[in-house]
Amino acid sequence: MQLYKIPESVLVVIYTPALDVLLLERADKQGFWQSVTGSKDTLEENLLVTASREVHEETGIDTDKFTLSDWQLVNVYEIYPVWRHRYAPGVTKNTEHVFGLRVSRDVPITLAPREHLQYEWLPWRDAADRCFSASNAEAILQLPKLT
Template sequence: MGLKRPESVLVVIFSEQGRVLMLQREDDPEFWQSVTGTMEIGETPIQTAYREIAEELGVVLDVKKGQIKDCQQTNQYKIRDCWLHRYPKGTTKNTEHVFSVCIPEQSPIVLTEHLDYLWLSKEEAIALAWSQTNKAAIKAYAIGQQ
């Protein structure tokens, strides 16, 4: 596998009940997050969002239905030191495109890159999320019946 491109997506997943899906990373069990993933060459951010949900959760959404909402927000953050080796030499920052989607809590989840998942209240998800950009995205874009 080659080096990662320093451009990714963050997809906040929430239910109609306003609960947020959080994922526990395999490579750092203290790190909980929403769906994230690196954009591949030739891929648009929205294409990456659909691909990453399918890859990480086994949930295939219909692109034609436009289920994923582009939040029209882009973040830039410092890459964790322990992950810098994954990127081209000299890369220290990542650009992150933010999306959100509502899926039923009963959706079958098949984890491929994470240890566990939880459906949490918005407040619990914000408290558990490791990154500040993830916390802010959950606060801004996780909707539903609160």
């Protein structure tokens, strides 16, 4: 069992053909909205597997029924101090790989209650404005160019 989180993660922007974006409110930080995110479970875990697993765990969406794409965007950022205790001592940066998942607007969403309080579909610009994470907002702003 992994003692600390691996500082390599995925960010999955879930969106509709009309470019509405699914945002989730964090359970551990009310008012913090984001796309699906999560770290690799093992060093060997493939990033596409990580993205698919995290989407299913956080929303209940089966990525095999839709198009999950590696956007070939990578962000390296400072881990927020409030979450650093989850990582090995001295780890302060995380490498995030960005994916997109195009779904139908009526896809059922089942939140993981320990992770998220609620969800909302927003037009892409509004979704970018709502995100607390700069890298998440920037990924959403890339949506029209990447789809």
